[in-house]
Structure formats: structure tokens, C-alpha cells
Amino acid sequence: MKATIYDVAREAGVSIAAVSQVINGKGKISEERRAKITEVMEKLGYRPSVIAAALTGKKTYTLGLLVPDISNPFFAEIARAVEDRGDHHGYSLVICSTDNQDERVERYLTLLQQKSVDGIIIGTGIEDIKLLEPIRSKSIPVTMIARALPGESLQTVVVDDYEGGRLAARHLLGLGHTALAVLAEHPKVTSSQERIRGFRETVAEAGLSLPDYFVKSSGRELVKDGKRNASELLRYAERPTAIFCCNDLLAIGALQAASELGIHVPSELSVVGFDNTILAQVTVPALTTIAQPTERMGELAVDLILQKNAGQPDEPPPLRTVLAPELIVRQTTAALLR
Known part of the structure; x- marks a missing residue:
């Protein structure tokens, strides 16, 4: 017993x-x-008993984490970082995959409230901000991670997505590429929007343009969508010589498309990803990508929740914590052959 x-x-x-x-x-x-x-x-x-603690209004030492898709290696790594930091402080973690659907977000937020979690970390897109009102009314601490909700006063931990886009553009421009394309996530993903903005503005500063038809958006099936969109780009009469992908899964799709079309990477096509997940190290060739500091992001998100539970510190942390991205050069980018 x-x-x-x-x-x-x-x-x-x-x-x-x-x-x-x-x-x-x-x-x-x-x-x-x-x-x-x-x-x-x-x-x-x-x-x-967590249930008994919840009924008496005590801490349950449980945190909730909402991500779009736990099968995406980036969010799996975020979840692991959050879990490790929580475990260090004696907290367990409930992970929920939302597919960026408000209906699922609402259902999971209700579930986490019922479990009386001590805080919720949100790494998924939310279109209807009113979904957060029940959490706010109960003063449940909330921190955004890897995503931002524009106009909302929520603690947020993100990488500098705009600078990440600029890093990718500078790298490809420095290799001599002028015909550049982008594989983006869903148009409503704010992080992807910022990456494209940084990339596009850096290309413009170099006196070049990024035509709209060279920017392809994706749905939920990122590898499949990346492959399909890259195949379309690579069949143009004047095809791009370099593709910036807003995450590593899209980049894998681009590599698959190039392989099937007989286009050699990197001598005929350079590909840059974003996130630096474990997949970036095992692709053939190994993927050049923009790294996000996932471990640090997870640590900060948990620490912000715990600070809120402990009461306001003398000097409250900034509402928005922005971490620096890093270019990791591997084998999918090379100088343009003239």
C-alpha cells in the first residue's frame, strides 16, 4: 500500500x-x-498528494507547458529545458501540444487550471487573447517562451528572431548569393515574421530584392510543406541559389527536394535553417543553421514563474527578455560558383 x-x-x-x-x-x-x-x-x-494540495489552495509543485507540437525537435528541446529546470526546483511538468489551434489552447488551459498548476509557460500561438482571461483572474503566473503576443503585458523569453534573419542573410550574401528565397512557417507565427523581416531588410540593404513569389509559407506538416515549396522554387527557370528556412524542419524538406531534383548542396544550392536542433547535426550534409539558446530560454521561463510565486522582487525583471541567436556554419552553405 x-x-x-x-x-x-x-x-x-x-x-x-x-x-x-x-x-x-x-x-x-x-x-x-x-x-x-x-x-x-x-x-x-x-x-x-497533488490533488489534496490543490483542494487546500497549497502549491502543487506542477507547471504547465503549451507548445504547438512536441514532435518538433525544437519544442521537444524547449520542453526538456523547462522540465530540467523545474525538476531542479522540485516541480513536475504537464506538456500540452496545441497545433496552434485556439480550441485546443482553451481546453488545455482549462485542464491546467483544474490541476491547480503553479504556473503556465506558453510557447504556442494564440489568436484569441481572451482565452487568457480566466488564468489572469486567478492570478496564475504566465510566461511566454519562443513566442510573443504583441500588445500583451506578459513576461516573455524569446530569441532575437529579427537578428537571426539578418545573420542568415549576411552569411548568404557574403558567400556571393544574390538569388535568395525563404521558406516560412505559417504567416501568423510571429517569430517567423520577425525572421523574414530581418532577412528581407538585410537583403534590401545590399541593394537586392526578395520577390514575394520567392517567399513560401507552410502549414502544419513542416517537412512535407518545406519539400513541396522548395520543389516549386527549384523548378523556376531562374531558380534561387540559396534558401533561408525559418526552422530546421523546413530546411530538411528543402534538402529532400534538392536531392530528388538532382541539385547538389552546397555547390548548386545553399540552405540555412533556424533553431539548431539535433536534426541539424545529423542531416547529410550537416545543416548550417541559426541557433537558439533553448536551455537558457527554459531556465529563464521557469525562473520567472517561480519569482512570481515568491512575490515581487525589489527589482522586477524586464517584461521582455531577448537572447542572442548564433550562426552555426556546417556543410549546407558554400560560396556561389560563378
């Missing part, structure tokens, strides 16, 4: 109240007694 608080109290020779105080980190208990109770809890495998 599962150990109860009564079993812990009896084994440790203390009152139930003393065990409860150790669990909740309250009360004046000597370090010796606290250590004894903790030792007995570990010995018996006792774990406080």
Missing part, C-alpha cells in the same frame, strides 16, 4: 502537523527533526 502522512508521522515519532510543516516548508522545526522526517519520507516512498 502507498504510504500516508500518518505512516510518516508514526515512523518518525512526530505529529502529523510536524510532517505537514516539513512538506510545506513552514513552521519552526529543528534541522535535526526536519532531516529525520525527510529521511522517513524517502524511506517509505511517501509523496504528498
Whole structure:
């Protein structure tokens, strides 16, 4: 049978109240007694009931994370970073994949409220901002990660997507490419919008243009969409010699398209991805990409939630934390052959 608080109290020779105080980190208990109770809890495998804690309004030591698709390696790495940081502080994580659909966002937010999570980290797009009102009314801490909600006063941890687009453009322009194209995510994805803006403006500064028909948007099936859109671009009479992809999955689709069309990467086509997921290291050839500091992003998002739960610090953190991207040059980019 599962150990109860009564079993812990009896084994440790203390009152139930003393065990409860150790669990909740309250009360004046000597370090010796606290250590004894903790030792007995570990010995018996006792774990406080999250449900009971929720019903009494106490911390459940649970966080919620909403991402578009946990099968996307970038969001899997974000989830792992959040989980590791939460675990370091004694928190468990509930992960929800939304497919960027408000209907699913609403359902999961309701579920997380019912579970009385101590905070919610949102890495998915939300079109109807009113979905957040029930969370705000209950003062549940919320932090955005890898996504921003323009006009909303929410703590946000993002990479500088605009600068990431500029880094990709500078790299390709420096290699002599002038016929440039972009594979984008869904038009409503704010991070993708910023990456394209940075790329487009840098290309314009070089005296070149990025025609609208050289910018292709995708849906949910990123690899498949990337392959289809890249195939279309590469069949143009005057095709691009370099493609900037707004994530690594789209870049993999572009590499597949080039392979099927007999176009060699990188001597005939350069490809740059974004995110620097594990996939970027195992593609053939290995993918040049813009890295996001996923581990640091996860740490900061969790720390912001915990700071809110602990009360306002003397100097509150900035509402928007922007981290620097990094160009990782591998084997899918090369100088343009004249």
C-alpha cells in the first residue's frame, strides 16, 4: 500500500502537523527533526498528494507547458529545458501540444487550471487573447517562451528572431548569393515574421530584392510543406541559389527536394535553417543553421514563474527578455560558383 502522512508521522515519532510543516516548508522545526522526517519520507516512498494540495489552495509543485507540437525537435528541446529546470526546483511538468489551434489552447488551459498548476509557460500561438482571461483572474503566473503576443503585458523569453534573419542573410550574401528565397512557417507565427523581416531588410540593404513569389509559407506538416515549396522554387527557370528556412524542419524538406531534383548542396544550392536542433547535426550534409539558446530560454521561463510565486522582487525583471541567436556554419552553405 502507498504510504500516508500518518505512516510518516508514526515512523518518525512526530505529529502529523510536524510532517505537514516539513512538506510545506513552514513552521519552526529543528534541522535535526526536519532531516529525520525527510529521511522517513524517502524511506517509505511517501509523496504528498497533488490533488489534496490543490483542494487546500497549497502549491502543487506542477507547471504547465503549451507548445504547438512536441514532435518538433525544437519544442521537444524547449520542453526538456523547462522540465530540467523545474525538476531542479522540485516541480513536475504537464506538456500540452496545441497545433496552434485556439480550441485546443482553451481546453488545455482549462485542464491546467483544474490541476491547480503553479504556473503556465506558453510557447504556442494564440489568436484569441481572451482565452487568457480566466488564468489572469486567478492570478496564475504566465510566461511566454519562443513566442510573443504583441500588445500583451506578459513576461516573455524569446530569441532575437529579427537578428537571426539578418545573420542568415549576411552569411548568404557574403558567400556571393544574390538569388535568395525563404521558406516560412505559417504567416501568423510571429517569430517567423520577425525572421523574414530581418532577412528581407538585410537583403534590401545590399541593394537586392526578395520577390514575394520567392517567399513560401507552410502549414502544419513542416517537412512535407518545406519539400513541396522548395520543389516549386527549384523548378523556376531562374531558380534561387540559396534558401533561408525559418526552422530546421523546413530546411530538411528543402534538402529532400534538392536531392530528388538532382541539385547538389552546397555547390548548386545553399540552405540555412533556424533553431539548431539535433536534426541539424545529423542531416547529410550537416545543416548550417541559426541557433537558439533553448536551455537558457527554459531556465529563464521557469525562473520567472517561480519569482512570481515568491512575490515581487525589489527589482522586477524586464517584461521582455531577448537572447542572442548564433550562426552555426556546417556543410549546407558554400560560396556561389560563378
